[in-house]
Amino acid sequence: MKNLFYALLLGMAVSESSAQSKQQxxxxxxxxxxRLGSENITADGKSFIYSVTHYNMAEAKGENMLYRIPAAGGQAVAITKEPGSRQIIKVEPDGNVIYFFEDHLWRMDQNGEHVTKLTTQPLADADNVQLSPDGKKIMFTREVLVVKVQGKDRYPDLPKSNAYVFTDLNYRHWDTWEDGKFSHVFVADYDNGKITNEQDIMANEPYDTPQKPSGGAEDLIFSPDGKSVIYVCKKKFGKAYAQSTNTNLYQYDLTSGVTRNLTDGMNGYDNNPAFNKTGEKLAWLSMKEDGYEADKNDIVLMDVKSGNKVNVTAQWDETVSSFKFSEDGNRIFFVAVKDGTEQLFQIDLRLRVAPGSPQAIRQITHGQWDVNSIAAQKGNTVYVHRTDMNHAAELYAVNTANGAMTQVTRINNDIYDGLAMSxxxxxxxxxxDNKDMLAWVIYPPDFDPAKKYPTLLYCQGGPQSALSQFYSFRWNFQLIAAQGYIVIAPNRRGMPGHGVEWNRAISGDWGGQPMKDYLSAIDDISKEPFVNKNRLGCVGASYGGYSVYMLAGIHNKRFKTFIAHDGLFDLKSWYGTTEELWFANKDIGGNYWDKDNKTAQRSYDKFNPSNYIDKWDTPIMIVQGGKDYRVAIEQGLEAFQAAQLKGIKSKLLYLPDENHWVTKPQNALVWQREFFNWLKETL
Structure with missing residues (x-):
């Protein structure tokens, strides 16, 4: 036993020496x-064409390049000579790549040579460009002025007016004021480079496709026979739009011009439509409850000929992130969160089991990583994006029989090879309440259990987003740990991957059990001898920022410092300024003037951080985006002003051009530098 003890000490010493010799x-x-972007596999399955974005910090912009790599892995070859945002439309059977760039369609070979402009006239202001399977139709989206909101549109003789006139809600969304323009789907004839008979298939409707702010080309697809278009749309306007999540799938017949609602009577989110190869089956992701954006996400399968629908994950106690049909249409591969990680699963459609039965579902991958998305499938191999808390996304090949994973791309190995990992x-x-809660603990690369470390409780946003093995370029645990901090990140109530009940439990209980879960996590890790109990901090954004504000009033001297980013400080003023009201109505119970609504009144009273400001006594840094309309600017300003007037050491980092996130490279560096400067000052 003594020899084993000394061997372990020697092993830790060697490991520490190795970590110290590498870059932090x-x-x-x-x-x-x-950063790995989109990818397309060639028809023969031998190569991938994929994009990588590197950021030019001096120019404060991303530079996108296309590469080709063997599907089995190997040397990547750059096939574009200059950076540019090229949208790959398709890889043709002969290996040529068709892409959209600078308002035109182009073709090049797999080596980036023989570049040819295909279109004879520009497709101005177009996005999400697609070609029909037979190449005779082109589809795209474009912003169309439908409602006259701006002064210059209402009064043409006042072209320099910057006034807005509103008579209904949803006057702004995420980071954009409503300007009366809506993203519509267009279809046109495409023949030998000429685009003719351009048609807005959404007519003069005040609705968007794709769904804003995060929808993309996945919200509109051609049928395999090229005779129709399926698009995702929430056909609601004003107050109805602001209080509903009910998107539907619409099928537009290209010959008759008739539009049909395929999901009529299905009241939640319906999106991500996909056909099998033959076009006999259509599948999509579906939620049941209107107004609940974090409801269980299921896969619904429809027989195109009969219209019969089956929920193929109905009895499975988790929620689906994304999916893809197998080439033969007999299986559906999907990604879902399970026990704090995202993994690859499959549904075998050939099994004779009850519709929606979990017996047809098999987990393919197992490990401490996230399978983020499915890129392609060829034979017994599925290609996926994979991350973990030490590695950004790379392309991996998965053996569907045994789950074995082989790395294909190695975008950042030149950095990783010299980097100390956590x-x-x-x-x-x-x-x-005697439940078992998973938490991730991230240690400094040179961790020594004989030392004592400052420790941070990380509070996840969402509030129902997964805390899995993700790799963030802002809330980066590898980066935080490298500065000498231990991080504990608990999968508190409200997160997917631990059953539907655990996921739902946070709605209406924001400041209740989830806060107890957070305190249980920091108290548990504080029992370790390597945690400095006098140097504990608490950080988070969005609902995580709300959690920071809430814990600042109830932590009972546990923490020495706090950092809150775009957090909800006062629920009454937040309800009066946020835009997607379905979220507030579901998660905090509704408006504040309905005195008979006990759930809402409990939220505005017991779970409102501003009601605990009298108990604030700890230094706090507050970050607020000026264009965040989900958690608007008054939240951060109210919290900072209260801290200042109470004489609490506090700092406000205001980012006037940022929304709910930090998207601009130089602002992101300011964010990270100020974050760590604050911890050095206060922890």
Missing amino acids: MTPELLWKLG RVDARHIKTT
């Missing part, structure tokens, strides 16, 4: 990493 992650180094452990914690 820094904010500047993080922004040098390449140890990441899964820790299981008993909550105050």
Whole structure:
């Protein structure tokens, strides 16, 4: 036993020496990493064409390049000579690549040579461009002025007016004021480079496709026979739009011009439509409850000929992130969160089991990583994007028989090879109601259990987004740990991957059990001898920022410092300024003037951080985006002003051009530098 003890000490010493000899992650180094984008497999299955974005910090912009790599892995070859945002439309059977760039369609070979402009006239202001399977139709989206909101549109003789006139809600969304323009789907004839008979298939409707702000080309597809278009749309306007999540799938017949609602009577989110190869089956992601954006996400399968629909994940106790049909149409591969990680699953459609039965579902991959999305499938291999808390996304090949994974791309190996990695452990914690809660613990690369470390409680946003093995370029655990901090990140109530009941439990209980879960996590890790109990901090954004504000009033001297980014400070003023009201109505119970609504009144009273400001006594840094209309500017300003007037050491980082996130490279570096400067000052 004594020899084993000394061997372990020697092993830790060697590991520490190795970690110290390597470079530590820094904010500047993080922004040098390449970011994997879209990818297309060639028809023969031998190669991938994919995009990588690197950020030019001096120019404060991303630079996108296309590469080709063997599907089995190997040397990547750049096939574009200059950076540019090229949207790959398709890889043709002969290997040529058709892409959209600078308002035109282009073709090049797999080596980036023989570049030819295909279109004879520009497709101005077009996005999400697609060609029909037979190449005779082209589809795209474009902003169309439908409602006259701006002064210059209402009064043409006043072209320099910047006034807005509103008579209904949804006057702004995420980071944009409503200007009366809506994203519509267009279809046109395409023949030998000429685009003719351009038609807005949504007519003069005040509705958007794709769904804003995060929808893309997945919201509109051609049928395999090229005779129709399927598009996703929430055909509601004003107050109805602001209080509903009910998107539907619409089928537009290209010959008759008739539009049909395929999901009439299905009241939640319906999106991500996909046909099998023959066009006999159509599948999509579907939620049941209107107004609940974090409802269980199921896969619905429809027989195109009969119209019969089956929920093929109905009895499975988790929620689906994304899916893809197998080439033969007999299986559906999908990604879902499970026990704090995202993994690859399959549904075998050939099994004779009850519709929606979990017996038809098999988990393919197992491991401490996230399978983020499915890129392609060829034979017994599925290609996926994979991350973990030490590595940004790379393309991997998965053996569907045994789940074995082989790395295909190695975008950042030149950096990783010289970088000290963090140890990441899964820790299981008993909550105050005797539940088992998973938490991720991330250690500094040179971790020494004989030392004591400052420790941060990370509060996840959402509130129902997964805390899995993701890799963020802002809330980057590898970066935080490299500065000498232990991070504990609990899968508190409200997160997917631990059953539907656990996921739902946070709605209407924001400041209740989830806060107890957070305190259970920090109390549990604080029992370790390597945690400095006098140097504990608490950080988070969005609902995580709300959690920071809430914990600042109830933590009972546990924490020495706080950082809140775009957090909800006062629920009454937040309800009066946020835009997607379905979220507030579901998660905090509704408006504040309905005195008979007990759930809402409890939220505005017991779970409102501003009601606990009298108990604030700890330094706090507040970050607020000026264009965040989900959690508007008054939230951060109210919190900062209260802290200042109470004489609490506090700092406001105001980002006037940022929304709910930090998207501009130089602003992101300021964010990270101020974040760590604050921790050095206060922790």
